[in-house]
Amino acid sequence: MMLIYVCIIYIMMLGVFGKLVYIMVVKGEYYSQKALDVQERERRIKAARGKILDRNNNVIASNKTVCTVSVIHRQIRDTDAVIKMLCEELDLEEKEVRKKVEKVSVREKIKSNVDKEIGDKIRSYDFDGVKVDEDYKRYYPYSSMASKVLGFTGADNQGIVGLEVKYDKYLQGRDGLILTPTDSRGIELDTALEERVEPVPGYNLVTGIDINIQKYCEQIAYNALGAKQANYVSVIVMNPRNGEIMAMVNAPEFDLNNPYSLTEEFSNDTSGKSKQDLLNNMWRNQCINDTYEPGSTFKIVTATAALSENLVSLDSTFNCPGFVVVDDRRIRCHKTTGHGSQDFVHGTMNSCNPVFVNVGLRVGVKKFYNYMDKLGLLKTTGIDLPGEAGTIIHKQKNVGNVELATMSFGQSFQITPVQFLTAASAIVNGGNLVTPHFGVEIRNENNETVKKLKYNEKKNVISKDVSEKMKYILEKVVAEGTGNKAQVEGYRIGGKTATSQKLPRSARKYIASFMAFAPANDPQVIAMIIVDEPQGVYYGGTVVGPLMKQLYENILPYVVK
Template sequence: MRKNKTYNKKKVVVIFFLCAAMLIGLVGRLVYLMVFRSDYYSKKADQLHERERDIKAARGKILDSNGVILAANKTVCTISVIHSQIEDQSAVIRMLVKELEIPEETARKRVEKRSSIERVKTNVDKEVGDRIREYGYSGVKVDEDFKRYYPYDTLASHVLGFTGSDNQGIIGLEVKYDDVLEGINGKILTTTDARGIELDTIGESRVEPVAGYNLRTSIDSNIQLYCEQAAKKVMQEHQADSVSILLMNPQNGEIYSCVSVPEFNLNDPFTLNYDVDTSGMTEEKIQDLCNQMWRNPCINDTYEPGSCFKVFTMSAALEEGVVKPDDTFTCGGYRVVEDRRIHCHKRTGHGTETFVQGAQNSCNPVFIDVGLRLGVDNFYKYLNRFGLMDKTGVDLPGEANTIMHKKSNVGPVELATMSFGQSFQVTPMQLAATASSLVNGGTRITPHFGVEVVDDDDNLVEKLKFKTKEGILSEKISDEVCDILESVVSEGSGKNAKIEGYKIGGKTATSQTLPRSANRYISSFLGFAPTDNPKVLGLLLINNPKGIYWGGTIAAPAMREIFENIFPYLGIEKAEVPVKSEDGE
């Protein structure tokens, strides 16, 4: 009996201490939750009774050099539904089908979905959004939003780019300067009861959005529009696959115009810019066609520059001192290098000519000789010095790099063909940027579109800066190159670009694309003016013209027409003709 009492007492004590330990644990847990984790669970509780909707911020505008709006915003609406608040589901479904022109099955799926808020459709015209709001249906939310709008449709489409449904940039300047253009979204906060129904007595609180900054560019919409029209005209006249035109300031790298026709409609960027039956195509195939359409040939694609590259061989050779303007050469219509016979474009040859005349005649044998005089080491030294082996750093995404032979693989034949612009590839942007650097006195510039960031009151937020590198070519040689290239236009193969009264320098080119057997060509002309102080440099490329394809015959006159129209606009005046005295001096 005594043993049982002692045993029961022990059981009571054990149970007591177990209960006490549990109680202490519960108290400790409560203290931890109520004191140390109170903020966390307070927020969780608020979230159960708060509903949050975004207020989209207006995206910053893209402006041309004169303040003309190239990319703006259009007010649209986002239509959403809240299942728990809808009183008449059938009426709401009928209204959504009618006003949004969506299938009944889609509308029903959105309305019947049990979620805190369900988005039905975005980018709805404001007029439609206003009509839906007038119905006054409970559980239907109409929030104002912004959709990107491009006033000129196709103008500078490959440069500006466009935005997606989330209003973020996808290609072009829209994505490159996304952090500048995008604003900070606001919020609408409403309080709900335990069933998720909004409480009208408490109302809603708002955090207002902050609009993005505006981007001012170097593009001149007047020049861009004219170049686009000129490119379409050239493309039609010569039945070409495409035409690209670049115009820039060779002194600082600001790009006035970048055209690649056919352009595409920025307000409808997923519709192909040519007639094609897509009914039997997969979505992947259609997307590939869109990606191809969006490519900017001036930046994303490379090509063999042909005789335009002779400007670089000329600059390097004169700087290195391996050739002088009055050095003489002989052209018999070809040059034999090792076991290869490399032809001049004039199969009968140019005979005896000076280096300057060789440039005027665009004579391949002359530049083969000059390239071989330079040698592989010097040739690659100047490729690097001029910046041709690196990307230009232009402020657009997807820039392609130069495709060049490995130095160790370059023999006499490769060096000979490279000297007149064959067997390697560059982008048109690289060609124009490097040419600008060689004729502006020898300062390597970075081509760019962005100039400054401003707010809606046109107050300066940031002046955009781009790298330069001085001394890639001496000023003396740069002036000499300008003089030689002026003679190419006044007396040589570029004479079809000549404009009376203006000092224009330039170089023609006709390059063959791969495979050579396809007999496809790119006709081009590189020109700048005035030669004594270049203010504009232009590059025009005609891809796969039908019939006549010589650059001097079809590209040079096209650039002349552009120059004739933009010189007065840019304030480039005719050169004064010196008056001769009576004694003839």
Template structure:
């Protein structure tokens, strides 16, 4: 018996030691969790019993140069239900279905769903949200929210851009300055039971949202309106595909207006501004929307034609390969290697000096200047002028210049490039480079943004932009201003003449590819006053019908816009003598 008794005592001892060790381990683990992991598990418990609803921050407003609000916020509501707080489901279904114009079956499905919160409808007009709130229905939540609102509808639509359902910028300045405009959302914290259903609405905790900052622009609503009206008028008169216009201060790059007609309604950006084929697929519909939202001034390239002669002339003068009095002869064409390249005047201009060649927009004259420069110097000035990069404008999606590689450019390519063909450029790059040539030689960065203010009206950042000085000499810049003033006074741009103002400019008529279709882009670039430019404008008219010459249909549009905006900008007319009036 004794051995058996000893055996059992040993088993009991082993079991006791094992249990004691296990208990010690459990106590040690419990102590570790309580002493060293308490904060972690407290947070998990808090998260388990809390639910949060977002309070959207008010997006920062956008103001024009005069302090006019051009992008604002409209208060809307989100209506939702909490299942376990509803005391009369049938009443809730009936009221929400009627006031929100949602089917009773849809409302019933969400009311009867046992969940923490079900959204019935978002972006509800505030008056309707207030009406729902006034019904004082148990279990129904009405939270105020913000929706972007554009007071001027379609004005500058492809510049401003718009926001999506989450109030984030999608295109234009709205997306470019998203970090400033968006603000920080707040939250409403509520207690829930183990199943995640809100149980104590009186214990709500709020973290208030921080409103976004306001953005102030150089864009001027009044100038934008003048430009849009003028562009729309010529588009309708010439039955053109589209018309674009940029108006800018050439001294600092501040853009006063950017027009792309037809524009679209910013408050309804997903509705096409023309009739769509009913058989179009979703993919085709999205492509049409992208096309409607596209900003031709920066996203599209084109052959600039004779407006590019500004760059060729400036490079030739700066390099010293041509002067105003150099003599040329135009028989109506120029032979380069094995190619006969025609002038726009088939009969030719005959004998002319360089100034007269510029006033006549004579292709052979500029071909000769390009050949005198040569490929190496041409590319040197293209780089010096900043022509081969992007402008750096504060809008997304800017396209770059499409140019021949230097190694692939022969004399024929050089000849065609010299008068604006066989390569492509954006309107924004062209007007920026021209501005930099006529402003004394400072390469500027075109932009809309001027400053950012917080919700209290304090300036938190003055926006600044890069400049590059001495891309041409002051002497070359002065000569270019003189040449371009003569183009308007007596040359191809004479329809841009305004009595009492010194206007400079250059016309262009470029043939689109493929050439066999005989479709054109008519354009004109003009600036004033010619001796000290304060405003520059570029208009492009895509596929006009009938007469399509830039000097005939594009130059008068810029003259009309200048006639309206120059006095508005404080640029006064000069006294005109009877002799000057008779000459023009």
């Protein structure tokens, strides 16, 4: 009997020993961490988000020090005094504050994104149980400048739209930690025993944006917006040689420091849309998110295709009686009395629809689509912004003579402004299809280059000879043709105007646009201005020509070397 008891005790001891081995060896790390969790309170230290800089190292997105105010219930000695102070300093309702202060929890957040001055004042009260941690809030020193390009961040400092989200992995730093020892009741002990893991700030993004050019563009856009009572005005300024974008404006812009506050245009909206839908529209970048019929600016693509295939020459002659009949469709020229006999150069200078219908039909559907593809117009550009829209176009097999005729002068399909400007760049830069972009390089906090950003480029999508011919023709358009209002004394400028009618045609609403580059013989800058639904006179050359002149008068002395 005694032997049985001894065996039972021995087995129980083995079981206890085995359990101890399991706890100490197998689960040792787990229970050690559990002990630390009881003995230490962990608080995050947010890392400073990297800055966004313009091409001249001007800061266009930075950080502002703010505070997060929280309470630890078990440490509070004078509940009413704490509630009263927090209500007064943070401008909060007593009911809301009391609920949080009296809640039995490890730590309860009262308010985040508190101005540092207020946070310092709350800290100076030295109330037990009230904690003030410094934090960062994204700050945009130029408020609404390039708002639809830069984008903004959320409460957690993560990018939501624009460059902020596109380059989030570089801009975001690595958060640090404060490990504060506590007793068994969870009350923090001497802060001198705290352990800190310091945060690592994010990298800085250097862009091709030039704030001086951006400001000129915004001034021009807002003046036109008011004068023509337009829906919006968009401006893009780009280096056609490498695709670096120097400015992009979509007026009206919005306040980046208050991105959830509707601007006047949207706060007065009576369509019944939800606030979120209105915000989405307010944040929308028309240059890349919206498509439009390019109208006569697109004639440069038709001309490029025809010249490349030797289907026309500069002195090829055409006759314009004011219209052209294709199958059973009568397509009129903007000059209803006709241009009469003219060569190809003058047909382009006059933006004559019958000339380009004739040329488009010569090119044919297959080659027309082939050149659209070569010039990047059948796919997105790959610009470093989210949400780029794609081309809306007929399937090639469904294109007949009438469809091809209207496409030849920029109707019955839709592209984005940035797609068109990229194609135009290839036509005038010697035939290289570049990728439009803002990001140039990534730098660390010591201003040392970490990474140079690279983008795709397709060489020789058209020949240099055709490019030279197109530059010659487009310089004539500005010197003597429909783009003559964009001339700037002392500079050679090439370009093309457009007046495109929006759908439905019966509404008689228009988009006036102008693409121009300079110097015409060796382009260093290319720009696009679009005015959506100008009131009164709506012709591209008349409405946008003077705007392009103002833009280039301001920036050419600054840009052209």
